[in-house]
Amino acid sequence: MAEVSLRGVRKSFGPVDVIKGIDLDVAHGEFCVFVGPSGCGKSTLLRLIAGLEDITEGTLDIGGANMTRVPPANRGIAMVFQSYALYPHMTVRDNISFGLRMVDTPKPVITARVAEAARLLQLETYLDRKPSQLSGGQRQRVAIGRAIVREPEVFLFDEPLSNLDAALRSQTRVELLNLHQTLGATMIYVTHDQVEAMTMADKIVVLQAGQIEQVGSPLELYERPRNLFVAGFIGSPRMNTIPGRIATVIDGAARLELPGGAITHVQLNGTRLAPGPVLLGVRPEHIMVDDPGTSGEGLAGTVTLAEHLGAETILHIEMAHGPVLVARADGRAPQRIGQPVTLTLDPRFCHLFDPAGPALMNAPG
Amino acid sequence: MSATVGRIAVAGPVPATWWRRHQMALAPAILLAPACLLFALFVIWPIADSLWVSLHDWDGIKPMRFVGFGNYTELFTDDVFYTSLVNNVLWLVAFMLAPVFGLALALLLNQTLFGMRLVKSLFFFPFVISQVVVGLVFGWFLNADFGLLNVLLGFIGLPPVDILGDERWATFGVMAAGLWPQTAYCMILYLTGLTAINPELVEAARLDGARGWRLLRHVILPQLRPATFIAIVVCVVGALRSFDLVSIMTKGGPYDSSSVLAFYMYQQTFASFRYGYGAAIATVLFLIMDVYIAFFLVSLLRRERR
């Protein structure tokens, strides 16, 4: 079994703390994605697991064994680098077999493993080429092949798709997931792209400034973000946040004053909240856009931009007294730029946040 | 093909030997050892030893006699030392022309017509030649009796000049020889710099209406800053180290008027056998250079930190 667990892991470079205490368990066979903005420490965390950086404090266990001070080669891991790290002076075959050759693996074993990896990754016809003669996607597969032949218990991926174009990226995502199915190994995957995280992960770890903001399945994070950061990071277009005030709480529902004096009501579902400033969070698909006058309680605004994506239209609406909101409308939405509209927030899908960050209440829906 | 612990052992038969465990610390030490050893023995220690020798009176035979800063105080009263120091400053100033000439040449030659590659190489190759040969070539070119320069002066009706034999001109004659390869070097730096400028940047500037001198001044030159930096670095180093040409063309003469610190030091050491005094001159040269090394290091390390 190859579960990975980190306990109180810290990393500092000189006086700078980069990783500030991480506790995390990745189960055997899980596909775990570290996601976060650049500089959040996700790559460093991966390198700590790989053993490329020394852990300053805390412990790392892989497969139940303490690996905190074990050299990378002995941790039972393999890593695929963002740049693929292919040796330009070696053929594909030599690249894939390099590590095995350097630790004196018997020749027949090498041959068999390279053949198996090449078959799995459809690289058989390219084995004698140099990396410079391969396309981006092929190079990527070679890098994975090099990891596979080591037959590791844990695969580490450091933004492996960021050098591919959009079409290839979604295709490779699927291939990687298939590979995960086939190999059944634990995979830890670093990306800054929340779409990748959402589509691939069994478990997402959102990192920010060296700390874990939230851990959970993609839908958990999407629906129940623990704080403003996660709420804003997961989902595209991002969640709208509107500053407001809880004026009164009556019968488990809050009366919310929004900028410009608009009023809306939010069911608190048992959460006890006191009057005071809050941020109202609502995802674009939960804002209904109507012509003015259709609904009495709506917020008035003007369309400033309409992005027609075919299946849907992303409308940017400047509120009369407040921020620009983004709403996801039907692909054939009739609204045009400059047009005044009325917005209705679906009360079932409203989140409330403390202006300092933590979620006060996630949407019940 | 699911992974098992047992199979990993085959993939990575990496016994955790003593070497394995410590190689991250040992490898750099081993790799650095030869360089550090050689550098310490032939560069670092000699600098210290040279400073030590400079505090002594020593002719290489008799025991060294400690004289404190005696050699240095003597420098203050030594006319030849001053002449050499002033000449070094002149060299420094004159060598600042090399980047200017080099840039001019680079601008002239930065074309892609047929044959320009060869032309550029030909312009460059004075730099490839040994200074000994450059010295001989120029010494002869400037020869008072039959040098080509005087032949050419004769054509336009000017009297011959004895540049290397005249205290007023000797230094300039040697510096001219020094500028020849130095300009070539700067030229190649600028040519490379010009090639590396993003053409879109120049096009954009042209669209904004910048042309000729203004384009050069406001767009091209700032882009050439790295080249200028290196050009100045090598010119300063070249000017302070100047020895070969002086030694070959004038031997510091007439009567030390074209001497430079490096040459005067050599002469004091090996012609007058004043090791301590020679070392003191070397120290002064070293101190001048230190200011500059410090400047260079600071700017380089600052870049490193970024």
Added chain:
Amino acid sequence: MHLTRTLAAAAVVSGLLAAPVAAGTIVFNTDTSDPQPKAAFEAVVKQFEAENPGVTVKMNVYDHESYKSSIRNWLTSAPPDVALWYSGARMRQFVTPGLLEDVSALFTPETRVQFSPKVLDTVTVDDKQFGVPYSYYQWGLFARTDLLQKAGVGDIKTWDDLLGACDKLRAAGIEPVDLGSKDLWPTAGWFDYIDLRLNGYEFHTQLTEGRVSWQDPKVRDVFAHWKQLLDHQCFIKNHTSLSWQESQSLLYQGKAGMMLIGNFITQGIPADAAANIGFMTFPTITAGLPQTEEAPIESINIPTGAKNKADAMKLLAFMMRADVQTTVNKTLRQLPANNQAQVSDDRYLKAGAAQLGTAVHLTQFLDRDTSEDLATIAMKGFQEFMVKPERLDAVLANIERARKRIYASN
């Protein structure tokens, strides 16, 4: 330097242990890189080895100029068994710190008489001999007799004759005196001779030994005479940018009348010019002074640290012999130091032998008679004076400052 010394000692010791020099081998350092000296000493070594079976001589041939500095290195670190060197002050500077071996034993009553006292003096310190002189040569004016005749110049016997010759040659469109001062030392020939002829041997010796001020009126007098030569436009114009070799071609091409130089110049005289180039002694200035001439003497020495002194002494004894000196000097085109050796049949050497035979005193030339340090400063001063005579005071002050520094520390 302690580290160096300790390591040096260790290196020497290990060197001794590691490579014992085979008995019967002599290491012989020479500065005979030029063709004629090289041939001369190769012949010497061959003959010596033939006469002393079992002894082999290993020659290390150095270039003439760098020999002067490198001898300091190996004399103090890894001395050979035998080395060529100069006599006089240059030798004494190595005798004082005990780097050269006393070879007085070679100068038995029989051999001693073969060397004139003035020659023997130059290898003698405290009544002990530290080298064997084997060769020397004369200095004087090498002149184009044909040009002098054409310009109406008669014998140059006195100072005024010399000044007159300058005027006449100049009038005839000939550069009177050829000189190449880029190497500095040719100027010292002029200084030495004017001083010797004007102030005499005693004063000159006091000056070169650092016992007299360079601002002494007698020294100023030397420069006053020199100034007369400048005023009479005796010297060629571009002498500062010419080496002595470069300058000599003016003499051969008939563009210049005379040159004050050592006999070594005769090696380079082209056949067609030889007939017209004569030798004369430098003219008299002060009448009645004992005749003194410049005659640099070469000698052969044994370093104190030599490993095979027994065989080294044999080589010195061999070099001392009249017959050997005859052959060597024939190839060298110089004069044998042994007065029983034969001067080779060469008119310049015959003239030189005659000149030096009558001389009462011999000097070794400024850069061998005084410290190299002082000589270099002085010779640069001479060159500067010749170009800018008005700077004489500064030049002399500078030399005097150096003299005080150098001779105070000794």
Added chain:
Amino acid sequence: MFPTPLQKQSPGARGLYRGVVSISLLVWLLPLFAIALTSTRSLDDLSRGNYWGWPTDLRIAENYTAVFTSSPMGRYLLNSVVITLPAVAGTLAVSTMAGFALAQYRFRGNIALFATFIAGNFVPFQVLMIPVRNLFVHVIPLYDTVWALVLFHIAFQTGFCTLFMRNFIRELPDALVEAARIEGVGELRIFWHVVLPLVRPALAALAVLEFTFIWNDYFWALVLVQSDTARPVTAGLQALAGQWLASWQLMSAGALIAAAPSIVIFFAMQRHFIAGLTLGAVKE
């Protein structure tokens, strides 16, 4: 491109440009033409004062042969080769190892050590003259042998070459080394199998550059050797200058012979040479 490419201009302008460049080149190389011309003259020409006219009869073969027969020029050239090749090889070896260590490992004093190499590279080497000479005379008995020069050149050039190699290796993706490390490849094997193949272009550039630097050295040849058995061609040429004073045709031929190897290397490996020289001239 700046200045404006001439392809866009009239043929007349291009012709004018070619004229200007040709004349500049002629003036620029005039001293060299002069020396090349002289190396073909007969001695008669020179003694008759025909320094600059057309040679009355060409003596190319004679003069160039005479250089070798009348002087130890052949020996000097051989010495230069024997000094330069091991010195270049040694410098590259030592500095590649050091450059790799400084670029790839984090350890205390890394930057300080790096700065020391850079600073040492700029030291006016005359400062080292007396101690280094004493070292070779008294401690390491190699004075007046080619090995003194070889050793010293390796040591001194290590400063520059380490700076060069360190920066080059620094530019290589760290991942290449890390990937090998994860696969259990030993550090020294990483150096040999991964880094060395990757730095080949830098090695080529440095090799050419160092070849000319060391080949052209004059100062140390003067300080550390003195006999013909060890003297390289630069110092040899200067020594011959005394012997050949009147024989300008030999002097010129000798100078050209001495310069030839570095010129040949330059033209043969121009791309590498310029790449080495201009490293750092492009980006900041």
